[in-house]
Amino acid sequence: MKHISLGVFEMLNPNNGLPTWTHPDAKAKSWDQTGYWVQTAKLLDDAGFDFLFFADTYGFPSIAGSVPDEVMRHGIQFPGLDPMLLIGALAQATSRLGFVVTSPTTVEHPYATARRFASLDHYTAGRIGWNVVTGSSQTTTDRLFGIEDQQATHDERYARAEEFLQICSALWETSWEEDAEQRDQVTGTYADPEKVHEVSHDGLFYRCHGPFAVAPGPQRTPVLFQAGTSSRGRAFAAAHAEAVFIQGQNAPQAADQVASIRKSAGQVGRAPESIKVISGMTVVLGASHAHAQARREELEALYDPADAAVLFAGMTGIDLRRLESSAPVTEAVAAGLDSQQGQTLIDRYVRPGAPVPTIGEVLDRFRLQALRGFQLTGTAEEVAQQIEELVEATDIDGFMLEPTFGGSAAFAEFAETVAPLLRQRGLLPGLPTQDSPSLTLRERVIGSGPHRSLAPESKESGQP
Numbered sequence: 001m002k003h004i005s006l007g008v009f010e011m012l013n014p015n016n017g018l019p020t021w022t023h024p025d026a027k028a029k030s031w032d033q034t035g036y037w038v039q040t041a042k043l044l045d046d047a048g049f050d051f052l053f054f055a056d057t058y059g060f061p062s063i064a065g066s067v068p069d070e071v072m073r074h075g076i077q078f079p080g081l082d083p084m085l086l087i088g089a090l091a092q093a094t095s096r097l098g099f100v101v102t103s104p105t106t107v108e109h110p111y112a113t114a115r116r117f118a119s120l121d122h123y124t125a126g127r128i129g130w131n132v133v134t135g136s137s138q139t140t141t142d143r144l145f146g147i148e149d150q151q152a153t154h155d156e157r158y159a160r161a162e163e164f165l166q167i168c169s170a171l172w173e174t175s176w177e178e179d180a181e182q183r184d185q186v187t188g189t190y191a192d193p194e195k196v197h198e199v200s201h202d203g204l205f206y207r208c209h210g211p212f213a214v215a216p217g218p219q220r221t222p223v224l225f226q227a228g229t230s231s232r233g234r235a236f237a238a239a240h241a242e243a244v245f246i247q248g249q250n251a252p253q254a255a256d257q258v259a260s261i262r263k264s265a266g267q268v269g270r271a272p273e274s275i276k277v278i279s280g281m282t283v284v285l286g287a288s289h290a291h292a293q294a295r296r297e298e299l300e301a302l303y304d305p306a307d308a309a310v311l312f313a314g315m316t317g318i319d320l321r322r323l324e325s326s327a328p329v330t331e332a333v334a335a336g337l338d339s340q341q342g343q344t345l346i347d348r349y350v351r352p353g354a355p356v357p358t359i360g361e362v363l364d365r366f367r368l369q370a371l372r373g374f375q376l377t378g379t380a381e382e383v384a385q386q387i388e389e390l391v392e393a394t395d396i397d398g399f400m401l402e403p404t405f406g407g408s409a410a411f412a413e414f415a416e417t418v419a420p421l422l423r424q425r426g427l428l429p430g431l432p433t434q435d436s437p438s439l440t441l442r443e444r445v446i447g448s449g450p451h452r453s454l455a456p457e458s459k460e461s462g463q464p
């Protein structure tokens with residue numbers, strides 16, 4: 001049985017997905033406090049988790065240019081803080097835990113993004129990853145950044161992302177030779193100018209000229225995660241991603257996704273298993289199965305159907321509230337409510353050959369699983385068994401635990417009860433000890449490194 005990676009999926013807002021902050025165990029009062037996150041990161045570090053992952057977006061739901069009342073009143077992806085600014089404090093408080101931060105290729109500039117992640121590679125001593133996304137809640141974000149007149153199509157956003165990453169990679173991998181940074185106090189040479197090269201890029205969307213002003217950190221390139229699973233998203237992942245984040249819904253669907261991601265990687269000359277696929281999973285535990293089931297019902301009662309409809313509209317640009325709930329969901333397309341946004345989300349509900357679900361059914365499934373992956377419920381033994389079966393059936397490489405009622409107690413419970421069983425089953429390595437070597441995130445999760453192994457085509461492009 002292969003070892004799996006274990007992460008935690010978080011967002012810097014009061015909830016993860018639909019509002020749960022009103023529950024007594026939620027982090028309603030602490031989610032914006034550095035102390036809460038330091039304590040959580042330490043817990044995960046000591047419990048042997050591999051990484052803490054932050055999803056992020058500048059956006060929040062808006063529909064036809066206005067923000068529905070529920071967004072602010074109920075706290076639906078609102079308000080939200082910048083997770084990147086927290087990483088230095090978390091790195092200082094931990095010694096092994098990796099951090100993955102989501103940052104979009106839409107409204108940022110490649111140079112600024114490359115500089116931030118290269119800085120974080122230094123601050124975390126090589127424990128940083130970047131979840132590359134083409135952005136959600138695009139309509140809201142475009143208005144905030146004043147670029148609503150330039151709305152790019154789904155595929156154009158991926159074309160920009162290609163160029164964005166090309167520049168970042170050149171800055172990280174080619175600007176500084178390995179021994180360019182000398183810091184020699186005797187000769188007074190900080191960096192050898194002969195060994196720091198200019199990057200020169202004139203593209204369709206971006207221009208960037210000059211040497212990179214950050215010397216390489218332990219990993220040079222942060223570990224590249226990617227989320228977005230349309231065929232265009234998959235092609236992008238095949239070319240660039242070292243790990244792909246999916247929201248697995250059931251074993252057959254996830255097995256297909258894993259196989260298709262590996263196949264696409266193989267088609268561009270990469271070893272198919274070198275690309276890691278990691279799924280979200282929400283685990284609700286109990287002393288007995290009935291107890292766990294009761295806790296799940298308590299959790300799901302928090303997910304309000306009206307909030308779900310607002311979040312769905314914000315993410316997809318499709319306001320299903322305008323249609324009869326008994327109508328087939330394909331009517332949304334017929335009614336002209338289709339949009340360029342969130343293709344994955346729609347693909348998720350309409351399967352070739354299967355009956356088309358109604359709008360009410362789609363919204364209810366979305367309510368229960370919005371922004372979430374596998375839903376596991378049971379005793380620790382039952383959950384460990386389900387995880388083993390999922391790994392066997394899908395060939396998935398790891399999971400991220402999604403928050404349930406909001407606080408970090410659920411992560412501690414998983415670490416104390418399920419993780420030891422996964423170790424017994426050979427799915428997790430032993431807990432690190434004082435003598436364990438300190439690994440970079442790439443060494444720990446991808447199993448290579450510390451530097452990125454470049455895809456064959458980038459070697460051929462004449463870059464050193």
Ligand SMILES: Cc1cc2nc3c(=O)[nH]c(=O)nc-3n(C[C@H](O)[C@H](O)[C@H](O)COP(=O)(O)O)c2cc1C
Nearest residue numbers: 055056057133134135136227228229230233343344
């Ligand atoms: C599993 C998953 C996680 C995502 N996480 C984020 C995120 O944290 N921030 C964000 O702006 N977009 C996120 N996205 C949206 C993607 O950036 C992308 O815009 C969207 O999925 C459309 O691309 P696709 O059709 O290839 O999936 C996520 C998408 C998926 C499928």
